[in-house]
Amino acid sequence: MKPFHSSYAPVPTRLAGGALSLLLVLGLGGSARAETTLAGNTDGWEVYATGRIGVFAEVLKGDGIPQAYSQAPGGDPSTPPMAMPIHPVGSGGIVVDSDPVRQPDGTYRAGPILASRVRSGFLGNIFGFGVRHKLTESTVLTGHIAIWGTVETDSQRTFYRNYADWREGYINIEGPGGTLRVGRALSLFSRGELEIDYLYAHGYGVGSPAGFAQSGPSGGHIGYGVVSPVWVAGVSYATPRFHGFQLTAGYYDPGALVNYYWTRTKLGRPEAEATYDLSFGNSGKLHLFANGVFQKLYATDTPRSANVYGVGGGGRIELGIFHLGVASHSGRGIGAGYFLDVSDTVVAQYTTQALRKFSAYYVQAQLAFGTFDLNAGWGMTRVYVLPEDIDPNWCTSNGGTAPCAGFDAGTNQPNHSFLKSQTGYSGVFVYHLSPNLHFAVDYFLSDARWQQGEKQLVHAINLGSTLTW
Amino acid sequence: MLARLAAPLSLLLVVLALPVGARAETTLVTTSNGWEFYTTGRIGVFAEMLKGDGVPQAYGLVDTDNNPSTPPVPTPVHPVGNGGVAVMSDPVRQPDGTYRQGPVTAMRLRSGFLGNVFGFGVRRKLTESTVLTGHIAIWATAETDSERTHYPNYPDADWREGYINIEGPGGTLRAGRALSLFSRGAIEIDYLYAHEFGVGNPAGFLERGPAGGHIGYGVVAPVFVAGISYATPRFHGFQLTAGYYDPGTLVGLYWTRTKLGRPEAEATYDLSFGKSGKLHLFANGAFQKLYAEDSPRSTNVYGMGGGGRFELGVFHLGVATHSGQGLGVGYFLDGSDAVLGQYTTQQLRKFSGYYVQAQLALGTFDINAGWGLTRIYVLPEDIDPNWCIASGGSQPCAGFDASNQPARSFLKSQTGYSGVLVYHFSPHVHFALDYFLSDVKWQQGERQVVHAVNIGSTLVW
Numbered sequence: 001m002k003p004f005h006s007s008y009a010p011v012p013t014r015l016a017g018g019a020l021s022l023l024l025v026l027g028l029g030g031s032a033r034a035e036t037t038l039a040g041n042t043d044g045w046e047v048y049a050t051g052r053i054g055v056f057a058e059v060l061k062g063d064g065i066p067q068a069y070s071q072a073p074g075g076d077p078s079t080p081p082m083a084m085p086i087h088p089v090g091s092g093g094i095v096v097d098s099d100p101v102r103q104p105d106g107t108y109r110a111g112p113i114l115a116s117r118v119r120s121g122f123l124g125n126i127f128g129f130g131v132r133h134k135l136t137e138s139t140v141l142t143g144h145i146a147i148w149g150t151v152e153t154d155s156q157r158t159f160y161r162n163y164a165d166w167r168e169g170y171i172n173i174e175g176p177g178g179t180l181r182v183g184r185a186l187s188l189f190s191r192g193e194l195e196i197d198y199l200y201a202h203g204y205g206v207g208s209p210a211g212f213a214q215s216g217p218s219g220g221h222i223g224y225g226v227v228s229p230v231w232v233a234g235v236s237y238a239t240p241r242f243h244g245f246q247l248t249a250g251y252y253d254p255g256a257l258v259n260y261y262w263t264r265t266k267l268g269r270p271e272a273e274a275t276y277d278l279s280f281g282n283s284g285k286l287h288l289f290a291n292g293v294f295q296k297l298y299a300t301d302t303p304r305s306a307n308v309y310g311v312g313g314g315g316r317i318e319l320g321i322f323h324l325g326v327a328s329h330s331g332r333g334i335g336a337g338y339f340l341d342v343s344d345t346v347v348a349q350y351t352t353q354a355l356r357k358f359s360a361y362y363v364q365a366q367l368a369f370g371t372f373d374l375n376a377g378w379g380m381t382r383v384y385v386l387p388e389d390i391d392p393n394w395c396t397s398n399g400g401t402a403p404c405a406g407f408d409a410g411t412n413q414p415n416h417s418f419l420k421s422q423t424g425y426s427g428v429f430v431y432h433l434s435p436n437l438h439f440a441v442d443y444f445l446s447d448a449r450w451q452q453g454e455k456q457l458v459h460a461i462n463l464g465s466t467l468t469w
Numbered sequence: 470m471l472a473r474l475a476a477p478l479s480l481l482l483v484v485l486a487l488p489v490g491a492r493a494e495t496t497l498v499t500t501s502n503g504w505e506f507y508t509t510g511r512i513g514v515f516a517e518m519l520k521g522d523g524v525p526q527a528y529g530l531v532d533t534d535n536n537p538s539t540p541p542v543p544t545p546v547h548p549v550g551n552g553g554v555a556v557m558s559d560p561v562r563q564p565d566g567t568y569r570q571g572p573v574t575a576m577r578l579r580s581g582f583l584g585n586v587f588g589f590g591v592r593r594k595l596t597e598s599t600v601l602t603g604h605i606a607i608w609a610t611a612e613t614d615s616e617r618t619h620y621p622n623y624p625d626a627d628w629r630e631g632y633i634n635i636e637g638p639g640g641t642l643r644a645g646r647a648l649s650l651f652s653r654g655a656i657e658i659d660y661l662y663a664h665e666f667g668v669g670n671p672a673g674f675l676e677r678g679p680a681g682g683h684i685g686y687g688v689v690a691p692v693f694v695a696g697i698s699y700a701t702p703r704f705h706g707f708q709l710t711a712g713y714y715d716p717g718t719l720v721g722l723y724w725t726r727t728k729l730g731r732p733e734a735e736a737t738y739d740l741s742f743g744k745s746g747k748l749h750l751f752a753n754g755a756f757q758k759l760y761a762e763d764s765p766r767s768t769n770v771y772g773m774g775g776g777g778r779f780e781l782g783v784f785h786l787g788v789a790t791h792s793g794q795g796l797g798v799g800y801f802l803d804g805s806d807a808v809l810g811q812y813t814t815q816q817l818r819k820f821s822g823y824y825v826q827a828q829l830a831l832g833t834f835d836i837n838a839g840w841g842l843t844r845i846y847v848l849p850e851d852i853d854p855n856w857c858i859a860s861g862g863s864q865p866c867a868g869f870d871a872s873n874q875p876a877r878s879f880l881k882s883q884t885g886y887s888g889v890l891v892y893h894f895s896p897h898v899h900f901a902l903d904y905f906l907s908d909v910k911w912q913q914g915e916r917q918v919v920h921a922v923n924i925g926s927t928l929v930w
Contacts (some may be wrong), residue, residue, distance in 0.1 A: 036498070036500060036504065036506060036591075037498070038497050038498045038506060039497070039498065049506060049589075051589075051591075051603075051605070053603045053604075053605065053631050053632060053633050053645055054645075055632070055633070055644045055645045055646070055695060055697070057697065057713075057730075097725065097726040097760075097762055099760075099765070100761075100762070100763050100764060100765060102765075108763050108764065114728045115727065115728055116716065116727075116728065116729050116730055117695075117715050117716065117730070118694075118695040118696050118697065118713070118714060118715035118730060119695055119715065120695075125605060125628065125631035125645075125646075127589060127605055127607075147607070147626075147628075149605075149607075149628025149631060150628070150646075150695075151631055151632075151645050151646040151695035151715075152646075152694075152695045152715050153692075153693075153694060153695070153715070153717075155718075155720050156715065156716055156717050156718045156720070156727060157717065157718070157720050157802075157804075158692040158694060158717035158797075158800060158801050158802040158803075159690070159692045159693075159799075159800045159801075159802075159803065161626075161627040162627050162628040162629060162646070162693070163626065163627070163628070164607055164626035164627070164628045436593075437601065437633075464644070465633060465644055467591075467601070467603040467633045469504070469506075469591045469603065
């Protein structure tokens with residue numbers, strides 16, 4: 001716990017503070033936490049606590065989930081055709097109840113959104129607790145747990161259990177030979193992207209209104225240029241740093257697409273990240289990263305298999321008050337929001353069950369003035385169309401005996417319009433009242449598009465505060 | 470005696486998330502730069518025995534074979550709506566061969582009015598007179614959900630509080646998940662003068678608790694919810710607290726959409742007199758606008774409450790009342806078919822509640838006795854099939870059978886009588902013998918009476 005200052009700490013201290021917070025929250029190096037020692041005993045065991053509490057008032061304004069209409073002729077040629085709903089959109093966009101708008105056929109479609117909540121930001125409330133002991137002069141054993149929760153109740157119920165999420169629980173041994181970690185911790189694929197989002201944008205903010213209709217935490221740029229790593233059981237090893245280079249490799253509990261055909265696994269999931277760090281000048285810093293993941297999936301009831309894989313890379317550069325992060329990732333079946341984020345965006349659920357390809361691009365800038373941060377970002381996640389999404393005859397031309405399912409028999413139009421892209425524009429202003437108390441004004445524009453031309457624009461404005469310890 | 474009075478009050482401040490300056494808590498560490506880490510909490514378990522009636526089922530004499538020469542047979546009519554004590558009972562065979570719920574004998578080992586609570590916080594002085602606090606509290610129950618013997622315990626952990634509090638000469642600002650304001654005064658009475666170390670009504674008996682105290686029986690509970698509130702400094706005993714909270718809906722019950730959040734407020738007046746005299750008066754209110762999901766309809770949920778607590782030596786008395794529309798029986802926006810005309814017009818019903826609670830705080834022992842009544846007012850469309858036509862509709866009201874009898878009998882009232890004997894073995898260990906009588910009535914005359922007897926203990930720190 002850092003002391004208060006009458007004026008805020010200089011920039012290098014702010015950078016270190018942010019990095020320490022990241023280490024805490026993203027579950028990185030166990031020996032460099034932002035934490036407070038609660039007790040130590042004569043055997044050399046130390047007990048510590050970390051955590052945060054945050055709350056934001058959020059207002060959304062924009063479009064509801066879109067619904068395309070076409071002019072369908074009635075039985076009588078003398079009467080004009082009526083507007084009828086066609087191909088509902090698949091998953092994606094901002095799911096919020098909107099004002100119903102009456103259609104010519106008497107049904108209602110989702111109209112404009114005006115909605116508000118009081119909710120958690122990019123990170124929920126966190127209670128972190130750990131024990132630490134020196135095994136040798138240079139080797140430290142740490143056990144760490146972290147329980148997350150949100151301030152908002154699920155689905156706006158007024159009384160409902162606010163489930164606690166035991167997100168971290170691992171053992172860490174760090175010494176001259178590297179760092180070995182076993183237990184539930186953050187995975188490695190796309191960790192570099194998320195670090196950029198956390199450090200240069202939403203560490204004290206909100207970002208995309210993920211979970212608005214149910215419960216958060218919110219999304220930052222996740223799903224909008226960033227695919228998030230996940231908290232998962234695994235074993236990882238990080239080499240010692242060698243001239244700035246470090247390689248971390250892990251083997252994780254296998255993940256499947258629950259209820260989406262590819263529901264079976266045999267072996268776990270290898271992931272790895274290579275990083276290079278360089279400090280230069282008084283305040284210059286460079287961090288480069290490249291990471292990857294591979295998971296083999298199997299169908300439940302047939303002898304089919306598919307590979308989910310992803311690669312990512314990018315970097316962060318800090319030069320005085322100016323910070324810039326750039327990242328990209330691509331792969332197959334990886335999901336829009338987080339790794340193996342299951343939805344009809346990932347799987348051709350109504351046709352061949354093939355996995356779609358994804359790519360994303362993310363740029364984030366920050367001006368860290370010390371007491372204030374100004375952050376602006378842009379990110380885009382693309383989902384690539386499969387031929388069977390748009391061509392009913394693709395299945396027969398590929399050896400099948402029937403046209404692709406999922407098309408309207410009369411018009412050969414697809415019955416669903418799947419997600420094509422999500423683009424996010426973000427701006428965050430953070431005021432650091434002290435190293436422990438932070439206030440933020442946060443804006444996010446979500447621009448989601450689907451394959452058949454549907455579009456949804458939603459503006460999110462947030463105001464809130466965060467206490468860390 | 471004064472120490473005994475102070476102890477429960479300071480515990481209440483923790484549990485009901487009131488001003489944090491006077492917590493019952495243990496300091497874990499104070500850092501060199503002034504940060505203090507503390508913990509609070511409790512663990513409690515009770516053996517509970519229920520005896521009484523199952524959920525009632527009315528029978529009518531129906532000529533089922535349409536033959537006048539054979540006598541009509543009893544046939545079940547209009548099942549009751551939500552309400553009462555939901556618990557499995559001995560099945561009783563009816564003349565038509567079906568079974569109805571008969572008498573109840575059931576027991577559990579369970580949490581009381583409050584579950585197990587682990588509280589943790591950090592605090593620091595921002596100035597000489599302004600204190601910044603961060604507080605979290607995770608609740609759980611002693612019993613497993615639905616009497617399963619092995620079940621993941623994640624649903625039992627309830628991150629009920631997590632807020633930032635800044636308290637100073639200019640008042641108290643709170644942001645985060647904490648107790649809301651509407652009906653806070655009534656729940657304080659229930660907690661302080663009755664069920665702090667007890668159980669009360671067997672809410673959640675079939676699944677899991679915590680138990681209900683007088684909630685649903687004269688008291689509608691405030692809720693733990695995300696929000697921002699501000700409390701003025703006290704001025705000659707007066708204080709006003711106002712908050713803006715995350716909107717709440719009736720999930721799955723037609724009014725499922727909101728636009729803006731919910732304002733709530735409570736005004737209080739405190740007066741101390743003599744050596745041990747104390748008066749606390751309160752008035753509070755809440756308003757939430759709800760929208761239908763698939764049609765352009767809206768409605769208002771609102772409530773008002775008021776009452777007071779009076780302490781004179783060992784004698785403590787609390788009185789509270791509330792009324793409003795769409796409030797819910799147990800807690801604010803408690804979704805059930807008692808709240809709205811679910812099978813007819815979706816109209817919200819009106820509620821009122823009355824609660825009287827007395828306590829003799831004898832030091833080592835407390836003797837507590839209470840009575841409470843929650844009433845739900847009948848909608849015309851509950852009982853008149855032609856009301857919908859008379860109100861401009863083109864059809865009779867739905868929810869009636871061919872003989873124009875309502876297909877369901879909705880909740881009319883819940884009355885509770887409580888008695889609690891508490892033995893304070895120490896300021897931290899408490900034993901209680903607790904009795905609650907639940908008397909529940911439905912619109913068509915059905916009734917359920919259930920007796921609950923509890924014995925248990927609570928450890929607080």
